[in-house]
Amino acid sequence: MEIRPILSALLRSKTAPVLIALQVAISLAILANALYVVSLREAAAARPSGIDNEANIFYMSTRPLQKHTHSDTLAQQQRDVEVLSALPGVASVSITNQMPMSRSGSTSGWALDRKQTRSSADVSMYYSAGPLIRTLGLKLVDGRDFNAGDIVEIDDELDDVGKKFGNSVIITKPLADFLFPGVSAVGKSMLYGTGDDAAEVKVIGVVERLQSSGASTRPGGEYSAIIPHRTSSPFSRIVVRTEPGQRDRLMADAETALRKASPVPLIVRGRTTENDRIERYRSERALVWMLLSVCALLLLVTGSGIVGMATLRVAQRKKLIGVRRALGARKLDILRYFIVENFLITSGGVVAGLLLAVGLNQLLVSQLEMTKLPLAYLAYGAGALWVLGFLAVYGPAWRAAGISPAIATRSA
Amino acid sequence: MFHYYFLLGVRNLRRNPVLTALMVLTLAIGVAASVSTLTILHVMSGDPIPQKSQRLLVPLLDNGPARGYVAGAKPTDNQMSYRDAINLTLAKTGEHRTPVYGMAAAIEAPRPDLPVEEVNGLAVGNEYFAMFETPFLYGSAWGEAEDRNGAKVAILSRTKSEKIFGKENPVGRRVRMASQEFQIIGVLDNWNPLPRYTHLINGNGGSLSGQDEIFIPFSAAINLQLGPNGNVTCLAETNPGFQGFLDSECTWVQYWIETKSISDRAALKDNLDAYMSEQRKLGRFQRQQPAQLFNVMEWMNYLAVVSNDTRLSVWLSFGFLLLCLVNTVGLLLAKFSVRAPEVGVRRALGATQGDIFRQFLTEAGVIGLAGGLAGLLLALGSLALIAQQSKDLSVVAHMDWPMLALTVLLALAASLLAGLLPTWRACQVTPAIQLKSQ
Numbered sequence: 095m096e097i098r099p100i101l102s103a104l105l106r107s108k109t110a111p112v113l114i115a116l117q118v119a120i121s122l123a124i125l126a127n128a129l130y131v132v133s134l135r136e137a138a139a140a141r142p143s144g145i146d147n148e149a150n151i152f153y154m155s156t157r158p159l160q161k162h163t164h165s166d167t168l169a170q171q172q173r174d175v176e177v178l179s180a181l182p183g184v185a186s187v188s189i190t191n192q193m194p195m196s197r198s199g200s201t202s203g204w205a206l207d208r209k210q211t212r213s214s215a216d217v218s219m220y221y222s223a224g225p226l227i228r229t230l231g232l233k234l235v236d237g238r239d240f241n242a243g244d245i246v247e248i249d250d251e252l253d254d255v256g257k258k259f260g261n262s263v264i265i266t267k268p269l270a271d272f273l274f275p276g277v278s279a280v281g282k283s284m285l286y287g288t289g290d291d292a293a294e295v296k297v298i299g300v301v302e303r304l305q306s307s308g309a310s311t312r313p314g315g316e317y318s319a320i321i322p323h324r325t326s327s328p329f330s331r332i333v334v335r336t337e338p339g340q341r342d343r344l345m346a347d348a349e350t351a352l353r354k355a356s357p358v359p360l361i362v363r364g365r366t367t368e369n370d371r372i373e374r375y376r377s378e379r380a381l382v383w384m385l386l387s388v389c390a391l392l393l394l395v396t397g398s399g400i401v402g403m404a405t406l407r408v409a410q411r412k413k414l415i416g417v418r419r420a421l422g423a424r425k426l427d428i429l430r431y432f433i434v435e436n437f438l439i440t441s442g443g444v445v446a447g448l449l450l451a452v453g454l455n456q457l458l459v460s461q462l463e464m465t466k467l468p469l470a471y472l473a474y475g476a477g478a479l480w481v482l483g484f485l486a487v488y489g490p491a492w493r494a495a496g497i498s499p500a501i502a503t504r505s506a
Numbered sequence: 507m508f509h510y511y512f513l514l515g516v517r518n519l520r521r522n523p524v525l526t527a528l529m530v531l532t533l534a535i536g537v538a539a540s541v542s543t544l545t546i547l548h549v550m551s552g553d554p555i556p557q558k559s560q561r562l563l564v565p566l567l568d569n570g571p572a573r574g575y576v577a578g579a580k581p582t583d584n585q586m587s588y589r590d591a592i593n594l595t596l597a598k599t600g601e602h603r604t605p606v607y608g609m610a611a612a613i614e615a616p617r618p619d620l621p622v623e624e625v626n627g628l629a630v631g632n633e634y635f636a637m638f639e640t641p642f643l644y645g646s647a648w649g650e651a652e653d654r655n656g657a658k659v660a661i662l663s664r665t666k667s668e669k670i671f672g673k674e675n676p677v678g679r680r681v682r683m684a685s686q687e688f689q690i691i692g693v694l695d696n697w698n699p700l701p702r703y704t705h706l707i708n709g710n711g712g713s714l715s716g717q718d719e720i721f722i723p724f725s726a727a728i729n730l731q732l733g734p735n736g737n738v739t740c741l742a743e744t745n746p747g748f749q750g751f752l753d754s755e756c757t758w759v760q761y762w763i764e765t766k767s768i769s770d771r772a773a774l775k776d777n778l779d780a781y782m783s784e785q786r787k788l789g790r791f792q793r794q795q796p797a798q799l800f801n802v803m804e805w806m807n808y809l810a811v812v813s814n815d816t817r818l819s820v821w822l823s824f825g826f827l828l829l830c831l832v833n834t835v836g837l838l839l840a841k842f843s844v845r846a847p848e849v850g851v852r853r854a855l856g857a858t859q860g861d862i863f864r865q866f867l868t869e870a871g872v873i874g875l876a877g878g879l880a881g882l883l884l885a886l887g888s889l890a891l892i893a894q895q896s897k898d899l900s901v902v903a904h905m906d907w908p909m910l911a912l913t914v915l916l917a918l919a920a921s922l923l924a925g926l927l928p929t930w931r932a933c934q935v936t937p938a939i940q941l942k943s944q
Contacts, residue, residue: 109927113836120829124822131818159612159622160685161731211574251747288574291743328733361612361622380895381815384543388826391535395826398528399833406840454825462814462821 100435110403111439118443118479121396123450126475127458128385130467135382138311139375143194143367144266144303146231150185151367152345153193153333154178156352156360164249167326170356174332175224177355178348183340188224191329192307193367195374199307200329204319205285205292206273213288214273217265217317218306223247223324227264227301229335235267237280237299244298244322259286259293260322268316270300309374341366393478397486400440404432404490415494416501425495432491433484440483444476451475511865515872522841526873529837533877536830537917538884539823542892545885545909547820549902550714550812554699555639559802560768562637565594565778566800569755570741572792581795583739584707584809585757588728593781595631600763600774604631605724607759608708610735613670613720614682623670625683626735627720628705629727635661637764638704643667645677645692648723656725661692666719684730688722700901701811703802707760708736713811715897734758755790775799827920834924838870842928849932850940859933866929867922874921878914885913 104111145151156174171189178187192199200221203213220226223245227234246260263284270279279300285292304318336344349362408415415428451472458464519526553559567590568581591605606628613623634640635647648659660681667676667690676690701713708716731748737758744754765774778797785791800808849862857865886905893903905913 109839110836113832113839116832117829117836120825120832124825124829128822157612159614213574254746256743359622361624376896377813377815377898380892380899381819383895384819384892385822388539388822391539392826392829395532395535395830395833398532399836402525402528402840403836458818458821462818464814464818 096431097434097438100431100438104435104438110406111442114400114403114439115443115446117396117399118440118483119447119450121392122444122447122472122475122479123454124392125389125478126447126451126471127454127467128389129474130455130471131464132382132385133471134465135375135378139378141305141309141311142303143305143309143371144230144232144301144316145194145367146233147335147338148367148371150336150338150341151230151333152336152341152348152364153190153331153367154345154348154352154362154364155329155331156356156362157328158356158358158360160358162326164251164326167330168247168324171326171330171332173355174352177351178332178334181344181347181351183337183344184334185337186225186229186335188226188229188333189222189324189330190224190226190333191219191221191325191327191331193331193333193365193370194305194307195309195367195370196307196365197370197374198329201306203287204273205288206283208285208288208290208292210285210288215269215317216314217269217319218308220304220318220320221323221325221327222320223322226320226333229333230304231335232304233302234264235300235302236270236278237264237297239299240264240320240322245324246322247324250325250327256287256291256293259295261294261296262298262322263295264299264301264320265297266304266316266318267300267302268313269318270297272313272317393482396479397482400436400483400486401490404436404487405493407435408432408490408494411494412497413501415497416499416503419497419499420502428495428497429491432494433487436483436487436491437480440480444479447479448472448476507861507864508868511868512872514865515869518869519872519876522844525837525841529834529841529873530876530880532830532833532837533874533917533920534880534884536827537878537881537913537920538888540820540827541881541885541905541909541913541916542888542903543816543819543823544912545889545905546892546899546902547812547816548909549700549904549906550816551806552700553803554701554703555802558639558764561765561770562802563600563763563765563771563774564800564805565761565763565774566798567778567782567791568793568795568798569757569791570793571755572794575793581798582741583737583757585737585739586759586761587755587757588752588759589755591724591759591761593785594761594763597781599777599781601766601770602633602637602764604634604637604762605759606630606634606705606762607724607727607734608705608718608736609722609727609732611683611720611732623666625666625720626716626718627722628718629722629724629732631724633764634704634721634762637762638699640697641695643693643695644675645690648691653723653725656729657723658686658688658726659691659723660688661694661721662690663694663717663719664696665717667693684732686730694721698901701806703806704762705760706806706809706811713809715901728752771799771801827916831920831924834873834921835927838873838925838928839931842866842932845932846935847940849935850937853935853937854941862933862935863929866932867925870921870925870929871918874918874925875914877921878917881917882910882913 175187178184200219201216202219204215204217205213227239240262244262246258248255248258265279274282279297282297283294284297285294303316306315306318309315345364349364352362353360455467459466566581566584567586569587570582595603595605609629610626613625632648632650632653643664652659677692679690680687681690698717705718706713738756740754740756742755744750744756763774765771775797782791782797852862889903889905893900
């Protein structure tokens, strides 16, 4: 290959190639880091919540205008559940205090040993006296679901929750693996809180997955527990699983039915899990969208830079190309010359870009809590820029190859 | 001469129109991307009350249990217990002070045909309104006496007032809320500080969007046992019932203190430290940490109102601007290189290298200006697109005059920077060679 003459020609007029290489380097640095962030956010937003078929789930909260007594509230809960269960198209109904990804919920520290001064894990607390596992479609992977004997009634006004906690809890597999690595969690004891007063509770079942209400991307985002408490908490809501395709109709029907069944005016609010998911990941989506736009513009600007420079270089060497053609060079030789020249420039840029990308990543790691850039993204970025370089130079190079040898005989 | 060079630059925009358009467009895209992300950062990290943000202070008294505490760690929660809020209020700490907690209730409207109106608001002390300089459309704040008796009075936001009462002045009207009659004594005019610094830890709409729709006396809310609508952190045992909750070390009240002058901050800190050591005699504050004070900007920084994602966007878009700048250098080189004969003639007629330098740099500046104006349009367009992404972004994606000026300046600076090398090249033209070859 005629790399040596190409190189020496490059070295004779350095400025334009250096500028192109610099653009390639900057593009690669930004592209690799941006694509990595995009993949992180996409992966976070695609995590399953544990709920089976989220599209069939909605939940409602009802509140009377006046503060009700504990027993009145429980009676209303019971009535609401009955009203909703009776609606045609409803598959399952349960009470809960919070929902995955809804960004509002309760968390408590749990420990394993009374001597501990700090809790072992912060756990998202799902209080439910209903068939929550069935309604949400959670996958029970070990042990059993609650039965009627497990359920404990708690009156927040009178009862000391620590003393009346009950003796059963169902936890998620990630939490089970964290607290009891390598063994089955079923039958093991956990402490609600720390110290001598902490209630001791037995794990009776493990579900595969149930994200916390915050659905954090840290491991704690999947540390959840279901507690069989029947409470009159103002945070109670009723979660409904519908037959496929019936959700929106049933949401409207449910509100009407709940109002009709209540002797007093109610504040009724309904939400869907689908909506929660959109809201939870809205900022992730916004960032992904913004980074992808920057990446597209980046490639466009760099591509146009390469086209511009190649066109200029072809124009400057029109006569030389004619001479080469007159001396016997084939069209293919001319085409190859410009493609190889551009490949050399792009490669210089890619090498510098790899260093720049790693440097930028370190800056982001130290300043913005990013994680280390996997090497694969450097490879993707480099590949993308090589392809871009080839595509951008092909047009000008093709036109150069079309220059007639007769030009050599004309004066400039 | 500058004027002439400027006109020359404008006329030369039409030379190599494709090349010039490409340059203007490249600069415009680069500037638009960086300005639109910077606008968001600028609004999010703006000072919502510049005239007194240094004198408005948030005290943070770490009342967590000593058990399991690692010395020097941050407090678990950023709010205050009810006990401390009451004690600081009774002791008249600082020049002015107010507790703040989020409450939610439903208003039974005076007209039966209207549905029940849910309101998210704040329970605050009477000094809240003067401290944060809230504008009143009608009426005024309540006084100390109302705070003492837990009077059932309420101040509405303009939006909520118009929703319930229409355009008329509702002062003096009564509403039923939490089974009680509340008298409306005032309506706030539009007041949406950005960020919502007075109520950053909240349950209705995050630190940027959302609005506090009603304000009632802190004491009245407590008397009615209105539970907090927002974060509650309980690290120690609590007794059952609302009174048990009030007596506990649970933190759920946000507190603000205004000092008379910036220099009073040290004295206030001593005052709070003294309060904490006094309380330690009762067995409280066992973590032995000193009181912390934050002014408005420090507080927003401490609570990380500006997310790392926002900063990431700004950094990467400025990287993109750098790319556009390098691209423009290349294009300007191409544009100026064909002008060597012209330079040769000017030099031969007596123009100095300095003259050529000024002429070509002015021309680069003209291109930058055009890029700046086009960039401004693009930035406005992209901000409009960004605003549609989320409620929070729709509040912050607004360009103000400083950002507008910055857009044009940024484009101008970028073009001048990009013009340096091509202009220097143009200055190096040897007149003799150029004249000979013609």
